[in-house]
Amino acid sequence: MAFTCRQCGTCCMYLGDYIVIEKQTGPFAFACESVSTGTPFVAVIDEDKRGIFSDHSFPDSHPHACRFLRPDGDRIRCTIHRDSPAQCKYYRCVVMRIADTEGNPLGYVTGNLSLHADDPGLRTVWEEAGQAVPHRHPDAERLYRQMLVAHGYRVE
Ligand code: SF4
Ligand code: SF4
Secondary structure, X not given: OOOOOOOOOHHXXXXXXXEEEEEEEEOOEEEEEEOOOOEEEEEEOOHHHHHHHOOOHHHHHOXXXXXXXXXXXXXXEEOOOOOOOXXXXXXXXXXXXXXXXXXXXXXXXXXXXXXXXXXXXXXXXXXXXXXXXOOOOOOHHHHHHHHHHHOOOEEO
């Protein structure tokens, strides 16, 4: 499935300790650090999001959320889309949704190829797939999908 971010904000709700503002350097400019990689970066609030960024009620009431996250209508959006770290830009919360032959959902796979499922049969197939093809294989996602389908699962 082609990944489309719904801008629900879920993945950023507990990243306040990982995307850290070190210093404000201008009205909408910040010196920051991506703590997990130890990478400093400069963030300027996207021009079209400065209005929502200036309302601090959301970060005030969600102390663990990334400081750049803001509600915008029915979405919760990153206000530094242009300057966000690479791991934010490339994050994909779901790359496969897996169901049984009747279409009953069994689990899903995240962009780092982690399976989230309780079904023991599916977990076993996934472990076997991981032993046959390492996660770092450049074509791992497609090959895992093939293996799941070969075992009778529906994969979207
Ligand atoms: S990557 Fe997923 S969890 Fe994060 S905002 Fe987009 S849809 Fe929501
Ligand atoms: S920088 Fe943007 S995408 Fe990254 S955690 Fe913060 S709000 Fe989310």
